[in-house]
Amino acid sequence: MSIHIKEEPMTEYRVGAEWWRSAVIYQIYPRSFADANGDGIGDLVGISSKIPYLSSLGIDAIWLSPFYRSPQMDAGYDVADYCDVDPLFGRLDDFDRMLEQAHEKGIKVIIDLVPNHTSSAHSWFQSALKTPVGSAERNRYLFSDGKGENGEFPPNKWQSVFGGDAWSRIPGETQWYLHLFDSSQPDLNWECPEVRAEFEDILRFWLKRGVDGFRVDVAHSLVKVPGLPDWESEDPEESAMNVGPMWDQEGVHDIYRSWNKVLKEFAGDRMLVAEAWVQPQSRLARYVRSDEMHQAFNFDYLLTHWDARALREVIDTSMAAAAHVGAPTTWVMSNHDTVRHTSRYGLSNPGTRPRGIDASREQPDEALGLRRARAAALLTHALPGSAYIYQGEELGLPEHTTLDAAHRQDPRFFRTNGEEVGRDGCRVPIPWVSGEASYGFSTAGESWLPQPESFAQYSADVQQGNPQSTLELYRQLLQLRREYGLGSGSLTWLPSAQGVLLFDNGPIRIVINLTDMATALPDGQLLISSEPINQPYVLPANAAAWLR
Incomplete structure (x- = not known):
């Protein structure tokens, strides 16, 4: 065929x-x-x-x-x-x-x-807790005064990726520290030399x-917008990962x-x-x-x-x-x-x-x-x-x-x-x-x-x-990938049936059948397949093959 x-x-x-x-x-x-x-x-x-x-x-x-x-x-x-x-x-x-x-x-x-x-157990953060507001030690992290008469509310409405507020208050103080993740992970201040x-x-x-x-x-979270402006999101991980003031800043x-x-x-x-x-x-x-x-x-x-x-x-x-x-x-x-x-x-x-x-x-x-x-x-x-x-x-x-x-x-x-x-x-x-x-x-x-x-x-x-x-x-895949230099090769798409991906990378032709039905397999020497090929020129459902 x-x-x-x-x-x-x-x-x-x-x-x-x-x-x-x-x-x-x-x-x-x-x-x-x-x-x-x-x-x-x-x-x-x-x-x-x-x-x-x-x-x-x-x-x-x-x-x-x-x-x-x-x-x-x-x-x-x-x-x-x-x-x-x-x-x-x-x-x-x-x-x-x-x-x-x-x-x-x-x-x-x-x-x-x-x-x-860092961890809240890091020596830097422990030093920051022991020094006054405005100290060089605190400048290594993102501390901010809370809102309210006595600083009882977080500085802004940022939420942690792990759930809950992104701020924790220092006991006995009006200051809070930012943690985009767990409260045991205070954010560093990357404006600090x-x-x-x-x-x-x-x-x-x-x-x-x-x-x-x-x-x-x-890697996209180190720099925050100056002033830490308010930001609300129902899904701080996915809807705000690169649009909020805490993500992907220049x-x-x-x-x-x-x-x-x-x-x-x-x-x-x-x-x-x-x-x-x-x-x-x-x-x-x-x-x-x-x-x-x-x-x-x-x-x-x-x-x-x-x-x-x-x-x-x-x-x-x-x-x-x-x-x-x-x-x-x-x-x-x-x-x-x-x-x-x-x-x-x-x-x-x-x-x-x-x-x-x-x-x-x-x-x-x-x-x-x-x-x-x-x-x-x-x-x-x-x-x-x-x-x-x-x-x-x-x-x-x-x-x-x-x-x-x-x-x-x-x-x-x-x-x-x-x-x-x-x-x-x-x-x-x-x-x-x-x-x-x-x-x-x-x-x-x-x-x-x-x-x-x-x-x-x-x-x-x-x-x-x-x-x-x-x-x-996997062992065979990686051996063939190395042998034919696929990682440093180039890709050429070929016309294919609906639900099938077909392309060449160098001398290798790759067929991926993402459907629940068998599909035709092009001519060529079969090098490897994800499922046994029991019928010539037929690739089973949800399967893939490399041919030379």
């Missing part, structure tokens, strides 16, 4: 030789990856023990979520000391050994940087140790230009990647201009539903916006803040992004979600640019959708009185060995969050060597 295809004009995207332009980067959530000391919380030695696994997967780099000293009120995103390792995860020596072992395998290491806020100098020193501390880059947490770009200069002090194409929930794509691209950051997470792609037209549109707009500033785009389907895409694709509205799933909410079709997720992997890793994998994605892990409220730890859950389920379901420790306690996550069989029984079938040992497994699918 042969299908005649008239090719559309090729869209060219400028690329360079830097490693990060086409890298596959694997996100590690340290407390849920591998526990070497038996306390039920993952650690740096545990990560070191899995370097051979990561190398065999075929990734180019790892990104570690925070492992700094922290009270762990928000799983480490409340940092008390940016230049030390929290004892939960080990010591600086453990980090250095892990970094060395990764580099020996050719794996780059990116670490998380949290510049919008001391803050800017401190973070440049933090960058240099880790760059000197050999890290290859930084993922910058809520001043953030000066900060990242200065950071770009710091990175250039060091050899090796060090990089910055922005977590910036900014729309439209043309505005996000401003973060990756040649003298600022190097990548920005493509959350429009993550948020796109299981729909061919919508996916093609977001791919086109993403690549065009990034190419306009000479940057690569990124492709990401899941991370530690979102319901895993394997489960999102199994919902009645596939791809929608709920704020957590518990037993009282719609339960995904686990098999259908995994089937679509495997097809989505073939789409994602065929696209030019850099791709991100969230730990366990390569195993096909679903969300833990029935986690009991008694086990939840996400501050979102508590600050919204359970109205938001929160992010714990995507942070459950991953399974390594099906027949062991905690599925081999911990040497003592402990686990800081309970794992569902279904994780046994997804464990790495069960999938190892099974050609039909998701783990082996």
